[in-house]
Amino acid sequence: MQQKSEEYTARHLSVLEGLEAVRKRPGMYIGSTDHRGLMHCVWEIIDNAIDEALEGHCSEILVTLHPDHSVSVADNGRGIPIDTVKSVGLSGVEVVFTKLHAGGKFGGGSYSSSGGLHGVGASVVNALSARLDVEVDRGGKTYGMSFRRGEPGVFDDANGRTPNSPFTPFTESSELKVVGKAKRGKTGTRVRFWADYQIFSKDVEFDWETLVARARQSSFLVPGLKLIVRDERQEPALQEELLHEGGVVDFVDFLAKDGPVTDTWRLQGQGEYQETVQQLDDGGHLKAVELTRTCEVECALRWGIGYDTKVQSFVNIIATPKGGTHIQGFEQALLKVLRAQVDKNARKLKVTAKDGRIEKDDILAGLTAVVTVRLPEPQFEGQTKEILGTPQVRQVVNKVITDALKEQLTSKKRDDKQQASNLLEKIVGEMKARQSARLHKEISRRKNALETSSLPAKLADCRTNEVADSELFIVEGDSALGTAKLARSSEFQALFPIRGKILNVQKASTADMLANAECSAIIQVIGAGSGRTFNLEAARYGKVILMTDADVDGAHIRTLLLTLFFRYMRPLVEAGRVYAAVPPLHRVELSATGRKKKEYVYTYSEEELNTLLKKLARSGRKYKEPIQRYKGLGEMDADQLAETTMDPAGRMLRRITLADEAALAKAEDTFELLMGSVVAPRKEFIVNGANQLELADIDV
Incomplete structure (x- = not known):
């Protein structure tokens, strides 16, 4: 070379x-x-x-x-x-x-x-x-x-x-x-x-x-x-x-998509700081001059029922997507003020020393905020201006946000006090969710015979260690569980029963959800955490199948379960790993004629049944009266349940999907309409749809 x-x-x-x-x-x-x-x-x-x-x-x-x-x-x-x-x-x-x-x-x-x-x-x-x-x-x-x-x-x-x-x-x-x-x-x-x-x-x-x-x-x-x-x-x-x-308040309202925990609050103020800069003198030469600068701070923020965080920051209307000293001051102020408020209301919030302290992620969950500062000659890291570097801004923002937020949270107005209470409950709930998720991660995804398991006792687990092949059936009621145990393939199908209707998490706080035995057990069984800490790769099952009765109550229970998955385990839904089982409504027993043996035909709707009966009438085939109408999964024997609902070879599943942002937004609106705390829109929806319902369709 x-x-x-x-x-x-x-x-x-x-x-x-x-x-x-x-x-x-x-x-x-x-x-x-x-x-x-x-x-x-x-x-x-x-x-x-x-x-x-x-x-x-x-x-x-x-x-x-x-x-x-x-x-x-x-x-x-x-x-x-x-x-x-x-x-x-x-x-x-x-x-x-x-x-x-x-x-x-x-x-x-x-x-x-x-x-x-x-x-x-x-x-x-x-x-x-x-x-x-x-x-x-x-x-x-x-x-x-x-x-x-x-x-x-x-x-x-x-x-x-x-x-x-x-x-x-x-x-x-x-x-x-x-x-x-x-x-x-x-x-x-x-x-x-x-x-x-x-x-x-x-x-x-x-x-x-x-x-x-x-x-x-x-x-x-x-x-x-x-x-x-x-x-x-x-x-x-x-x-x-x-x-x-409307400025930044309108901006936050535009960005926020989830239901509100608080109104949109505007926090603003200004502060001064000293800065040494180089300026041209009369002779055209640079010299060091110490100046008093004024930094104006304006922030709009609100907390929602979700757990995603949207914080956008700006310096003189220039976006700083990677943050900087103004965001450091903003987050420090939030943590300091809200920690103090939680400590002050510890008894009311049922927070003890063993619960630990509030962390930044607990506060940022569900937060939508726009933070903007205006100051002369800010220092950026690079011409692309993605990070603010002026160090004095951190302290100015910290003081402005601290004073304004403390005043908002200690306001004597009834509405402000209620919003502050809701916010503190949400933050404490996020803290407990984080701690719960940490405990769930410590649980082994699969336990062998030599290990002890802290999973719920009523879980009938499967034997396979291959997550992709495994299925978890969430079953309505202990009676259906008994039949399902006989119908399942224990190699890859696990069963977990729930008792009736679980908590409506759309209207409940995170703390209430975690305190609910059924909800916390489902999260523990799936093993991937909840909310912001949900880790899809840690999920213990490849498919989660909701198996409820084919009646109004079953549909309600399925909706409650889907609300839980949508709110706290959304990545599982987005990945297409949540399904609804489709059990049959009727079993028609066809009489034996000539060489044809006795047969059983299952139908899944009234329309499908009527079509079948017309077809049998045209062909002259007789069937046994009365036609069996399944009121619940417990009415089936193990062979029937396996053949129609659990055996992959013959069953039918409905995949729950969120294919794109439009579907996600529509799902948000639907869950808020059907399961949210605001009653008036739901009442209007029911009244407007009542004329589309036939009396015969009501399962009573």
């Missing part, structure tokens, strides 16, 4: 000037060159427009996806300055779009808070665009300038406005041209750019759904700002107009 030269001198070093560094290492500025990076370029331009709205100078932003793979952003803000920047001798427009770390957000007093604070947003987008056009309305005139891959110049658009039009770069000096007239008093900025596919992957496109979601998010965070998003790439064009006056 040829030995490489060890000589390393100054001639090996290369200096990337201006926007060359951006094109050489685009990932440093936009995160990636795939779909995420392409959309980040759009966010940079939109965020500059929204910064104008935050200062009260912009009320409308229009974002348009064009058929030629370009995107434009137009706002009615003040417009980018068009006068000359003395230090560089260039117009404000050219400085903003060609110079890194240039802009009005570095302590010059133009913006008290902003998202595009690094001063690289517009210039980075310009560097990564095959073409970028900017127009500014100021002083009754419209000024325009064009760039190709960051270089200013003039396009010849005689044959159409495209990034491939002939381009003449400026050589000696650049020029911001007047390209039209603007109405008196009209100001604003319009930016249109074509992404450079020498940089981005060839197949990436601007995504409509992602754009609308981001625009909706911004409309929540800046109340009164109208965002119009258009997609002209199809006919007819799609358009969304987004305007929300």
Whole structure:
């Protein structure tokens, strides 16, 4: 192998000037060159427009996806300055779009808070665009300038406005041209750019759904700002107009999908902190200056009956999906205040020293929150601004949330006291659920003859160690259990009986659910925990089959069981591992005629029975009267139950599925309607559906 030269001198070093560094290492500025990076370029331009709205100078932003793979952003803000920047001798427009770390957000007093604070947003987008056009309305005139891959110049658009039009770069000096007239008093900025596919992957496109979601998010965070998003790439064009006056409270209500435990609370305040920053002096040199900063904190939050957590955080309306110091302060405040409230109400909540302490996950269960802070010149970790790094913000947020939440939880109003009580009960329930799940994980998934088992005594387990092949039948009543034991294949079929109707967990707290013997036993038998701690891989059975009587009571018990699985073991349902057995309603005994022996035919509905009887009448086949009508599983003997309901060769099962988000949302609504604590919608549902029910269908 040829030995490489060890000589390393100054001639090996290369200096990337201006926007060359951006094109050489685009990932440093936009995160990636795939779909995420392409959309980040759009966010940079939109965020500059929204910064104008935050200062009260912009009320409308229009974002348009064009058929030629370009995107434009137009706002009615003040417009980018068009006068000359003395230090560089260039117009404000050219400085903003060609110079890194240039802009009005570095302590010059133009913006008290902003998202595009690094001063690289517009210039980075310009560097990564095959073409970028900017127009500014100021002083009754419209000024325009064009760039190709960051270089200013003039396009010849005689044959159409495209990034491939002939381009003449400026050589000696650049020029911001007047390209039209603007109405008196009209100001604003319009930016249109074509992404450079020498940089981005060839197949990436601007995504409509992602754009609308981001625009909706911004409309929540800046109340009164109208965002119009258009997609002209199809006919007819799609358009969304987004305007929300309620701010973060509306945002939380939009995000929350589960039933409420509390109303949506708005917590807000502000605090000051000291920060040493570098600022330019009159001579153009940087010097250290200690400033007093003001951080405004606004938070909306509510707890729901579910256990999923949705916390979205923002700094000057810029999303910080990976959190940062503001989220650290928020979570610390929640934990401190709610721990203190639980300790204060320990006797009422039946919490003892052996129960341990509330943890962060207990508090976050079912929480939907939007946390936003506004401060000048925040420090982010990287240009993509996914993590806030300003350390002083943590203490400010902590104090604001602590004071506001404590005031909310100790309010003397009757409604507030009830909501606070419901919240503390939910948190304690989550703590006990977590401890219960930990105990369940300690139980071996399969016990051999030499081990002791702490599983419920009434469980008739199966012998196989193969989870995928095993089945758990949850059986209604001990009478059906006796028959089912004789009918099952004990190699792979386990039986667990329940006594009548279990607790309706849609209306009960987590603590009540865990205190219920039947519910806790079912969770223990399945062995995968519950709620947030549910671990699908730890489930002891490949199929869970609900086997109830084919009557109204059986249907009610099945609904109660499904509510338990949906609320606390949802991944099992989503994986398609929960089934409902379909036992027959009738057994028709056909008489022996000629060579035909006596036969038994099972039917599963009145309609199917009527069809069978008509068929027998046409063929002249006789059957024994009266036809047997099964009122419950206990009326079958073991052979009949095995043949019709338990034997995989002849049984029929209904799989309970949640195929997509729409099905999930529909299931949420259905369970809340049928099993929730609000009675009025359920009464209306029953009254409206009563005329569709025949008296003969009622099993009495």
